[in-house]
Amino acid sequence: MGFKIGLDLGSTAIKMVLVKGDKVEWSRLVATAPGQEALALDLVKGALTERGLGDGDIENIAATGYGKKLMTSAGHTVDEISANATGLFKLSSGRCRTIINIGGQDLKVINLTEKGKVADFKMNDKCAAGTGRFFEQAARILDTPLESFGEMSKLADEPLELNSTCVVFAESEIVSLLAKGVPKERIIKGLHHSVARRVANLLGRHKVPNDGDIYLDGGPSQNVGLLEALEDELLMEVKVLPNPQYTVAFGAAISGY
């Protein structure tokens, strides 16, 4: 006993953490595909094997994310907004007051109380503009690995003004810019700024309290170019913790404890 498992069944990846106390002992992710529960259970099995643990060592399995209801073997489920708040508040040692979460198909801004509970939140509606899916699409059109986006955007002096964060319209805009010979670095920097503006709009007039910090998490938060663009647009420091793609799974694991 003593180990807790958190599973975040998202739209593009299933993330798992193995937690002891408040410490992440093991984490891994797998791309989302049909048969989500089987994929998640494979992750669990892998974790137990690697750590030499048995079923009896697991205190609870908590599931979150869009696919949480598919995890019939989960001990409990947590909505992903609350799990995100719980996880980041704990990992930031209580400093976090606002979370910007960029997921595979959604964009969330979550404001926290000083006790780490959800005060309020905003989320994009059923459009994937400015989400992880948008970056994936851009990487395909630019024929550039997503992992290089951060470093490449640093090479551009000025971002290009892009009109759209729409997954569909951005394609024609990027293709047209490439045809005009605009360097990829400028386009990528422009992409980061257009997403950052979208986040700023979602954040609205919300003020982050002086005694708290604003954090970015979710898969795209590992992109340093996006982080810089966000700081430019919001005119404030935005923090990113190590392994930001696992925050929600971690929050689910420790929820209710």
Add this chain to the structure above:
Amino acid sequence: MPESSREERQRKITGQRFFGEIEQEALRLKERDDYLPEFNYFLDLLIEGQDPTILAQRTGRPVAALMCLQAPLEIFHACGIQPFKIYGGSQVATRLSSPLLPPVMCPMLRSALGTLMLGAKEGLPFKIFVAPTTCDWVVKLDELLSLCSINSPCPIHRLELPHLKDRPESQERWLEEIYGLTKFLLAEMGIKKLRPQDLRKSMDIYQKAWKLYSRLMDLKREGLISFSWFLVVANSFFYADVEEWTEKLKILVAAFKTNGKAPRGPKVFVAGSPMFFPNLKMARVIEAAGLVVVMDDLCSSERLFPGAVFYDDYSLHGLIKALAQRYHQGCLCPTFADNDRRVNNIIAPAHKKLYKGVIFHVLKGCHPFDLESLSLEARLKDEGLKFLKLETDYTAEDSQTLLTRLEAFRSALTDD
């Protein structure tokens, strides 16, 4: 294939799917744990009563189509006319109207126009059409009907709604409008004069219905009747004779006293755009998230009746004036410019701890509610209340993301 026969075929297919959509929602409701046989009457009205021809046969009165709720129903009743509020809850029906209308438009009106198009070939089955000038979409009703090629053989009577309802000049102007409506209805029915005793009788009938409806609202306050079923009862109101509907409501309320089971979960207030059968998506998702709707201010639900009509002048003028006042000053439609009462109506119950948070429902393209949500959110947060705005349309594809937000909202309310 000639254009006319293609259109006819499309209308026929949509009509079949339209009834399929209605039956599917009715079946879903009947499979719920909180179903009671006493709901059947109201559900049947929604299944078959949306056809004005059937309604005219059932009530023995000519049917008047109504946009919005500012025209006093009692005057229609006293003139021997059955009011029929134009709603639209069908997603299927929008397939007929959408290609002809602006892409971003109130889904309810888009659906209502699509539903009218289903029977448009024969012309609208109404004796008259009455439309107060509320939101921009309703103001443009003539153009919208024309865009959808809905031929209206019946006259359309406009009520110019003064949007500053607290001004004495506005109230006088509205009284004139109601007098104009009364004259119009009498002329259409070939009645020389409206007798005060007839109007009073109609007012008593509607007051009785409202009082009983208030008891149903009390059951909702206690969480005994679910939001979905409350909407079914409310939505059916315009598809029946008011006295018959009241009798059936009496039976339903009595049944709840013995059978009602209170669901558990944080209590919420639902404000914003109307919800109408068969599009009960939002009610269903709210309930699936474990939230209990105990109050609402939707014009398709709790705002169906304007409330008690007070009068001490029993003359025809006194009665018409009392009705005009109640339907104007008592109206909580967001299209009014001076609307503190509307905001207070939402905030005041929270002070009595009747609910924990507000869910604000905005149908995409419903601008008055969308605009209002911004200032209301600030007001509610100043009061320390939780607020969640949900923007949606009639498609089902966003149910999962709506559920995610509602589950998080529930957690936030539970943490408080």
